[in-house]
Amino acid sequence: MKFCSECGQPVVLRIPAGDHLPRHVCPACGTIHYRNPKVIVGCVPEWEDRILMCRRAIEPRLGLWTFPAGFLELGETSGQGAAREAMEEAGTEVEIGELFVVINVPYVSQLYLIHRARMKAPTFGPTIESSEVVLMREDEIPWDQIAFPTIWHSLKFFFADRAAGGGAGVHVLDLAQRPRRPEQAEVPGAPV
């Protein structure tokens, strides 16, 4: 941020009175501009024994696989946002189920909330964001081609819950540091 979004004058970085962190402050109009982490919402759409996976048609991680997920928009609940992403990224209509994963990713200032979801019909297809959309059984998941660690961990929780015979509440995970090489992943096999 270089200019005040309210008055267009240059901003400076300083700690406002009563605050504890430097903020972008406008000396002209006094506006304090806060920047905060973003929320990413997603769902694992189920149809019978398979789940809907998308191959990314856009950067980052173009060509790698994910379930539908994206930034929460103003005015949405996490479930509403997750359902919207399922339509936008996979062209499928879902009934959103329970929240089952919360992951803090402080090194990119993101928070992931992942829901269960039931597809209303086996209707789906490629979109601007997904070059391929495929229903996969667990043994078809391309574990070494998953786009993000958060997606990999969420899928592992999903299938572990299924193996255990049902939901196990909400799995909470902090990905405390950015892995730079595969052997630094917090769980062996997780993408970096």
Next chain:
Amino acid sequence: MKFCSECGQPVVLRIPAGDHLPRHVCPACGTIHYRNPKVIVGCVPEWEDRILMCRRAIEPRLGLWTFPAGFLELGETSGQGAAREAMEEAGTEVEIGELFVVINVPYVSQLYLIHRARMKAPTFGPTIESSEVVLMREDEIPWDQIAFPTIWHSLKFFFADRAAGGGAGVHVLDLAQRPRRPEQAEVPGAPV
């Protein structure tokens, strides 16, 4: 938002190519400015059979009661942010426990994440943000003077869990619409 924070020129509101919602776009430099919901993190600090409550010294809801909570900052996990808020608002050092409440508040584009917490010592006091900081037993909680519905619901979950003999995982709640009168609260007695 009226001006581009990157180049200082006036922005316009339009739907970018491939997007589905109007965004503030800069015709001069092409930057798309996204606005997203904010995350509020907090904790219920425990000391023996009491919890630490703060009377707000600042707007909004000046004079009403809350436990420590505030906006998640860049680079933090929800637990780290909740511990920071306990120090800033109540002057107390806590050991953060499990996440136990997630509340969507779409009508103000906020997401609340509330953790359990243990105070490391019975040390606390008023701060810039809190005119009074008090250890309270359950029967001392001023239920009709709680600052926000999210705080009220979180406290209800906290004491219900305690009455049931322990944690019950993560409580997930959507406050789907803004209550305008007490009788419109989604749970009888919740603040509006």
